[in-house]
Amino acid sequence: MREDKNLQYKRFYRVMPLPSAMVLLLLFFVPLFFTLSSAFFTEQGFSFSRIAGVFTDPYTQRIMLFTLLQATLSTLASLLVALPGAYLIATYSFRGKRLILALSAIPFVIPSILVVLGFVIFFGNNGFLNRILMALFELEEPPLSILYSFPAIILAHTFYNFPIIMSLVSSYWEHMDGNCETASYTLGATKAKTFFSITLPRLLPAIISAASLVFLFCFNSFAIILVLGGGPQYTTMEVEIYRQARMLGQSGSAAALSLFSILVTSILLLWYNSTQKRLARSETYRNSNRLNEKKPATLFGKLLALLYTVASFLFILGPIASVVVRSFMASSSRSSAETFSLKWYRQLLSLERATGHMNSALQALSNSLLIALLVALCTVPLALTLSAAIRRKEKKGSMLELFGMLPMTVSSVIIGLGYYLISAKIRGGLLTSYSLVVLAHMVIAIPFVLRTILPEYRKIPDSYIHSSLTLGAGPLRTFLLIELPLLRGAMFTGAIFAFALSMGEFNATLTLANSSIVTLPIVMYRLIGSYNFQGACALGTILIAVCAIVFIVSELAKGGNHGR
Amino acid sequence: MEVLMNKHRYVCVLVAILTLSFSVFAQPAKESNELVVYAYDAFCGDWGPGPAIVEEFEKQHGIKVNLVSAGDAVEMMTKVISEADNPWADVVIGITDDMAQKVYDANVLERYESAALSDIPAFLHFDPSYRLLPFDYGNFAFVVDTERMKAEDVPTSLASLVDPKYKNKVILIDPRTSSVGLGLLLWTIEVFGEKEYLTWWKAMKENALTITDGWSSAYGLFTEGEAPLVLSYSTSPVYHVTYEETTRYQTVLFSEGHSTTIEGAGILSSSKQKGIAQKFVDYLLTEAQLTIALANSMYPVNSKTELPAAFDYAPKPQKSLSMDTKMLAKNLDRWLTEWTQVMSK
Numbered sequence: 038m039r040e041d042k043n044l045q046y047k048r049f050y051r052v053m054p055l056p057s058a059m060v061l062l063l064l065f066f067v068p069l070f071f072t073l074s075s076a077f078f079t080e081q082g083f084s085f086s087r088i089a090g091v092f093t094d095p096y097t098q099r100i101m102l103f104t105l106l107q108a109t110l111s112t113l114a115s116l117l118v119a120l121p122g123a124y125l126i127a128t129y130s131f132r133g134k135r136l137i138l139a140l141s142a143i144p145f146v147i148p149s150i151l152v153v154l155g156f157v158i159f160f161g162n163n164g165f166l167n168r169i170l171m172a173l174f175e176l177e178e179p180p181l182s183i184l185y186s187f188p189a190i191i192l193a194h195t196f197y198n199f200p201i202i203m204s205l206v207s208s209y210w211e212h213m214d215g216n217c218e219t220a221s222y223t224l225g226a227t228k229a230k231t232f233f234s235i236t237l238p239r240l241l242p243a244i245i246s247a248a249s250l251v252f253l254f255c256f257n258s259f260a261i262i263l264v265l266g267g268g269p270q271y272t273t274m275e276v277e278i279y280r281q282a283r284m285l286g287q288s289g290s291a292a293a294l295s296l297f298s299i300l301v302t303s304i305l306l307l308w309y310n311s312t313q314k315r316l317a318r319s320e321t322y323r324n325s326n327r328l329n330e331k332k333p334a335t336l337f338g339k340l341l342a343l344l345y346t347v348a349s350f351l352f353i354l355g356p357i358a359s360v361v362v363r364s365f366m367a368s369s370s371r372s373s374a375e376t377f378s379l380k381w382y383r384q385l386l387s388l389e390r391a392t393g394h395m396n397s398a399l400q401a402l403s404n405s406l407l408i409a410l411l412v413a414l415c416t417v418p419l420a421l422t423l424s425a426a427i428r429r430k431e432k433k434g435s436m437l438e439l440f441g442m443l444p445m446t447v448s449s450v451i452i453g454l455g456y457y458l459i460s461a462k463i464r465g466g467l468l469t470s471y472s473l474v475v476l477a478h479m480v481i482a483i484p485f486v487l488r489t490i491l492p493e494y495r496k497i498p499d500s501y502i503h504s505s506l507t508l509g510a511g512p513l514r515t516f517l518l519i520e521l522p523l524l525r526g527a528m529f530t531g532a533i534f535a536f537a538l539s540m541g542e543f544n545a546t547l548t549l550a551n552s553s554i555v556t557l558p559i560v561m562y563r564l565i566g567s568y569n570f571q572g573a574c575a576l577g578t579i580l581i582a583v584c585a586i587v588f589i590v591s592e593l594a595k596g597g598n599h600g601r
Numbered sequence: 602m603e604v605l606m607n608k609h610r611y612v613c614v615l616v617a618i619l620t621l622s623f624s625v626f627a628q629p630a631k632e633s634n635e636l637v638v639y640a641y642d643a644f645c646g647d648w649g650p651g652p653a654i655v656e657e658f659e660k661q662h663g664i665k666v667n668l669v670s671a672g673d674a675v676e677m678m679t680k681v682i683s684e685a686d687n688p689w690a691d692v693v694i695g696i697t698d699d700m701a702q703k704v705y706d707a708n709v710l711e712r713y714e715s716a717a718l719s720d721i722p723a724f725l726h727f728d729p730s731y732r733l734l735p736f737d738y739g740n741f742a743f744v745v746d747t748e749r750m751k752a753e754d755v756p757t758s759l760a761s762l763v764d765p766k767y768k769n770k771v772i773l774i775d776p777r778t779s780s781v782g783l784g785l786l787l788w789t790i791e792v793f794g795e796k797e798y799l800t801w802w803k804a805m806k807e808n809a810l811t812i813t814d815g816w817s818s819a820y821g822l823f824t825e826g827e828a829p830l831v832l833s834y835s836t837s838p839v840y841h842v843t844y845e846e847t848t849r850y851q852t853v854l855f856s857e858g859h860s861t862t863i864e865g866a867g868i869l870s871s872s873k874q875k876g877i878a879q880k881f882v883d884y885l886l887t888e889a890q891l892t893i894a895l896a897n898s899m900y901p902v903n904s905k906t907e908l909p910a911a912f913d914y915a916p917k918p919q920k921s922l923s924m925d926t927k928m929l930a931k932n933l934d935r936w937l938t939e940w941t942q943v944m945s946k
Contacts, residue, residue, distance in 0.1 A: 096945070162769075162810075163826030182769060184827075185811035268812030269775065269944040280777060280814075288683075394646070458683075563646065563670070565821060 049512040054426035054437055057419035057483060064476045065444050068455025073299075075458075076292035091293040097277075101297065104273040107187070107262075108255035111194035112248050118195055119202035120244070122349055125342050126203070127210030133346065138207075139585070139592040141200030144353060146537035146584050148558040149197075149260035151577045154565060155356030156193055156265060158363050158574075160184055165359050185267030193261045196352060198251040202244075209243035246312040253305050256298075257448035259544075274298045275450045282454050295451045302446035310439060357581060364574035381575035394563045395572050401555040402579060405540055408471070408556065412478040412539040413532040419479065420486035420531060421524070424494045425516065438491070445484040449544035452480075456548045473549045474556075478539040485538060486531035493527035494520070526594075533591040537584045635665045636877050640694040641677050643817055643897075645670035650896035654889040661884075664877055673815040674780040675700060681869070682707040688871035691878045694736070694885070697780045698727040698863045699787060702930040705732065711870040713879060717886035721902045725863055727926075733865030736885045737899035740859040740918050741784040742835035742852050743771070749829035756830075758856045759792055763804035771808050772823055772831040777937055778814045780862065785832050786940060787929070788860035791922040795932075799943050806944060824850075835859060836898040836915040843895055843911045851914070858920030864899065 077083055091097050126134060144152070159165050160183045167179035174180070183189055217239070221231040259275045266272075272280075274294060282291035367378035383389040385398045423441050427434040444452070456477065497520060505515040521528075543558040557580050564573035638655075645651040645668050655666045671677035674695050681693050685707060696704055704710060710732035718726065718734065725735040743762070745755050750770070756762045762771065774782035789798040810828045813819040823831035835852045842848060866885055868878045885893070886903060894901040894908070898915070901908070 096942075099945070157822065157825060157827065161822075161825065161827050263814055264811075264818065268773075268806075268809065269941060270806075270946065272945060563642070565818070570821065570825060 046506075046512050049516075050426050050429045053422040053429075055422075057423040057441065060419060060476060060479055061440065061444070061483065064473075064480045065447075065452065068452055068459055069447060070455075071458045072288075072295055072451055072455040073292050075288045076296050078289070087289055087293045088296060091290065091297055097294065097297070100272050100274055100277050101301075103271070104256060104275075104298075105301075107190055107194075107271075107273065108252050108258075111191050111198065111255040111258075112252045114191050114195045115199040115202055115251050116244070116248055118349070118352070119199040119247075120206065121345055122199070122203040123207035123210060125345060126207040129338075129342060131342060131346075135592050136589075137346065137349075138204060139588040140353065141204055142537070142588045143357070143581060143584055144197050144200055146534075146541045147357075147577070147581060148541040148543045148561070149258075150543060150558065150562055150565065151360065151541075151573075151580065152193060152197065152356065153260055153264045154561075154570065154573060154577065155360045156184060156189070156196075158570070159356040159359040160189075160192075165362075166355070184265055187266070187271060189265040189267070190258075190262055190271060193265055194255050194258060196356065197258075197261075198254060199349075200353065201254075202247040202251060205247040205250075206240065206243050210240060213239060242312055242315045246309065249305060249309040249312060253302060253309070253446060256302060256305070257446075257450075259448065259450050275448050278454070279450050282457070288454070288458065291454060295454070298451065299447055302448075306439070306442060306446045310435070310442065314435075360574045360577045361581070363571055364578045367571055375571075381572050384572070385575055385579070394560055394569070397555045398560055398572075398576060401557050401560040401576070404555060405557040405580075406583075408475055408478065409536045409539040411475050412482055413536040415475070416479045416482045416486050416535040417490075417528050417532045420483055420490050421521075421528060423483070423487060424491045425520070427491060428494045438487075441487045442484045444480050449481070452477075453544045453548045456545060460549060467554070470549065470554050474546050474554060477545040477549055478542050479535075481542060481545065482535035482538045485534050489531040489534060490524060490527045493524055497523055529594060530591055533587050536587060540580060540583060634874075634877070635667055636692065636874060636881060637667045637669060637690045638692045638694060638881065639669050639671040639677055639681060639690040641674040642670050642672060642815075644695055646817070650889070650893040653892050653896065654885070657889070657892075658881060658884050662877075662880060664880075666881070673778060673817075675778055675783075678704055681709060685709050685871075688869055690869055691872040691874050692866060692868055692881055694864075694866045696733055696865050696867065697784075698733075698865065698926070699783055699924075699929065700780060701728065701733055701865065702926070702933070704867075705730075709869055709871070710867040711872070711875065713868050713882060715879070715883050715886055717883055717903065720905050721886070722904060725902050727863050728865065733867045734882060734886060735863045735902045736866050736890075737893050737897055737902055738861060738863040739899040740835040740861055740921065741781065741788055742833065742837075742854070742859055742918070743830050744823070744833045744837045744850050745853050746823065746826070746829045747849055747851055749826065755853055756855075757853075759789065759801070760857070762830075763801060763808060765807070767808045767830070769808070769810045770828050770830055771805075771810060772819045772828045773805070773809045773812045774816055774819045774832050775812050775814050776940060779816055781816045781819075781832060781834075782812075784860055784862050786936065787924055788922065790936065791860055791924055792857045799939060802940065802943055812944070834862075834898060835918065836900060836912070838898075838914040839895065839911045840898040842914050843909070848914065852916055854916055854918055858922045859918040860922045860924075863902075864897075 076087055077085070122137075125131075126138070157164065160181065161167065162179040162182065162184070167181055170176065170180050171178075183192065213236075217235050218231055221235050222228075226234070256273075257275055258273065259279065262271060262273050262276050263279075266276075274297070278291050278294045278298065281287045281294060364381055365377055365379070366375040367380040380389065381395070384395040385402070387399055420441075423437065427437045427441070430437065456473075460473075501519055501523075502515055505519050506512070510518065541558060542556075543562065546554070546556050546559060547562070557576050561573045561576045561580075564570070564576065640649075640651055643649050651668050651670075655668050658664070659666055669690065671680050671690075674697065677693065678696055678700065681690060682704065684690070688709070693710075705728075712731050713734065714731050715734055718731075721735060725738060727733070727735060743756070754766070756764070756767065773785065776782040776784075776786040786798075789801050792798075793801055811822070813822065816833070819831055820833060820837075822828065823833075830853070835854075838848070838850050838852055841850045866882055868875060868882060872878050890901040890903045890906040891908075893899070894906065895911075900912075900915075
């Protein structure tokens with residue numbers, strides 16, 4: 038009888054990761070294989086010559102060095118901006134804190150073309166910032182030339198990534214107990230000494246973990262470099278891969294470059310994973326430290342908090358707000374001045390005859406919502422079952438975890454290249470395109486949802502599960518009655534993330550849909566291409582609004598569940 | 602109850618995954634009597650000629666045309682070549698004479714000597730084998746935003762464009778990814794010769810605000826007011842005059858002359874609808890000429906086309922430059938490599 042149970046138990050957890058493995062295999066590993074295999078085949082057959090050539094070419098080496106350099110600087114800049122914020126959020130309670138946390142998730146999910154657009158409108162030579170300064174100081178020339186340069190890349194990456202570090206580090210910080218620090222004070226150490234010798238070392242695993250994640254994103258960054266960098270002198274691996282493959286049709290050398298790039302990112306992923314484990318081990322907390330939160334005591338502290346909040350609001354909201362503002366403007370002809378107008382929203386809702394790509398805007402909105410909903414509903418169970426298997430299998434678990442996290446290391450350009458090669462071979466109807474898009478979005482979302490659910494899963498004490506099994510419940514019953522209810526919060530957050538990621542996804546959709554499916558980011562891209570920037574801004578505004586709503590709802594729901 | 606729901610969800614998801622993965626392998630065939638036409642993004646875009654001519658052609662012939670926006674011109678050509686084993690397009694629109702060699706080498710296009718060719722001047726017949734038929738042409742030129750640059754500051758030659766006073770005032774386009782960008786590269790070689798053209802680019806690197814990957818983003822940044830000069834066509838102002846009634850954007854004529862580009866359309870040899878495809882190409886070369894010329898801001902090839910007054914704002918250069926096709930085919934890759942070496946430092 039006991040043997041039987043054991044067998045049933047084992048079989049159950051062996052089946053658990055299968056669905057997600059299937060999706061990953063079909064939509065991630067197969068395309069990746071397609072991309073990479075062409076690196077080894079030249080006209081003369083199988084050969085390593087192409088790979089050797091790429092690794093030893095001074096041009097590639099220069100690009101690789103530049104890629105690493107920009108990623109390092111971007112990560113440092115993001116840390117610099119994020120850590121004070123993390124401190125404020127973790128230590129003080131103040132009005133608007135939840136709102137900041139909710140808003141800080143937005144940059145993460147908005148497509149990079151929208152970020153680029155926001156940056157041009159806000160920081161550009163003819164952008165809001167320069168126009169205000171020119172009007173204020175009566176200047177002839179725009180005083181700030183930020184864009185189309187190396188600093189522009191760093192700036193945009195910081196915009197994108199500092200919120201991630203801020204929310205990851207602050208949530209860890211919030212949950213850290215203050216006992217050691219209290220002891221340190223009692224023993225007469227100063228505030229600064231305590232911070233540097235007690236708090237910072239305790240925080241370090243969380244900081245390193247968040248920083249390596251950001252490094253990974255910056256390493257794989259694409260559209261920002263392409264548009265804001267200002268030309269060939271700022272070429273990264275991803276941009277070069279894209280050029281080789283899509284423009285020059287040399288999929289072989291593109292594949293060799295991809296291999297090089299994946300090698301570096303995989304090392305990073307291994308490092309990230311090990312920091313994650315260290316984090317889980319040093320996790321001694323159960324509940325939030327919310328009782329210890331205080332209001333900023335001194336005037337100086339208050340000022341500092343205010344200043345930081347305002348500055349980061351400006352930084353995040355500047356480009357975003359300029360997109361929103363721009364969407365409410367239109368001019369009757371290109372030469373006349375722009376005035377307030379609902380033209381683009383009227384076109385979007387078909388209240389007015391739409392011109393060009395605005396025709397498909399409403400269709401794109403409903404497509405995006407539908408696809409995102411499907412992706413959210415399908416990704417959560419997949420990530421959940423995968424987490425269940427990872428948690429149970431101590432040895433094979435870390436392999437499985439790595440497997441689930443891999444899509445994060447491979448940039449959308451490389452995976453898009455694989456889809457591109459496949460889509461030249463498969464030609465299906467509309468349904469096929471829709472299914473492929475949903476599946477591809479799922480592959481992109483799985484690592485993030487896994488990251489949301491798995492840590493919570495690990496926190497469920499073994500004793501709960503053992504008691505359930507001892508009392509005669511099968512593994513399925515235990516899973517459904519004990520584990521699932523405990524994970525409801527994490528599942529909800531995961532679903533929100535999957536939804537938002539899918540709403541903003543652009544590269545994979547573009548390659549897979551073969552222009553037969555329109556989503557919000559795709560129509561936005563086309564509008565920008567035909568220089569209807571205002572129309573693109575209107576769609577961007579809707580995208581931002583949808584994401585803001587779901588994140589605020591999720592923050593509120595978390596608040597409601599608090600203390601569970 | 603909750604357990605049941607969860608179970609349900611689990612089953613639903615599994616079913617969904619299975620159906621989705623099955624549909625991946627199902628391949629419904631293309632509708633018959635549907636013509637698939639690849640064109641570059643700007644052709645299919647809001648302001649491009651694509652939507653209008655497709656609608657008109659569909660009405661006249663009762664044939665459904667699926668106009669696919671296939672990226673920038675170079676990207677589109679790469680797509681056509683990479684799909685050689687599993688072709689989808691019947692007609693491809695917008696391969697220029699400068700970059701056509703690759704598509705000739707791939708051997709994917711069918712010869713078609715349209716009757717309409719008799720109305721097209723001989724100097725525009727760039728492909729002697731008629732795999733690509735000319736449908737419009739233009740001269741590369743810089744366009745100036747007169748509200749952001751005074752008349753006396755406007756450059757008068759390619760050579761004067763490297764003057765430090767134009768620092769960050771010019772938007773250029775990458776020749777590796779765009780036909781317009783390639784046009785400028787060849788233009789500089791035509792003007793300065795193989796020995797000197799890189800000197801010009803080295804100096805120009807300092808003056809370029811940005812080098813975008815395609816014409817669309819360059820022109821978008823230009824009309825957004827980011828810089829007063831942009832690389833485009835001598836015919837670009839026509840669009841602004843016709844549709845926006847403004848003469849704010851004007852062509853800058855250079856004393857060295859201007860490089861010419863001819864855009865061609867071709868029928869894929871793999872097409873199963875050659876009859877319809879030929880009708881479509883004929884239509885491009887005849888009735889669609891004015892629409893194409895206006896929306897694309899290019900000169901029509903068909904000499905019977907009557908141009909509206911707006912074309913007065915597209916001054917024809919005193920001197921048209923062009924390059925020998927054989928020399929181009931032989932050296933293009935090397936020039937691009939040299940260019941990349943210089944510009945990426």
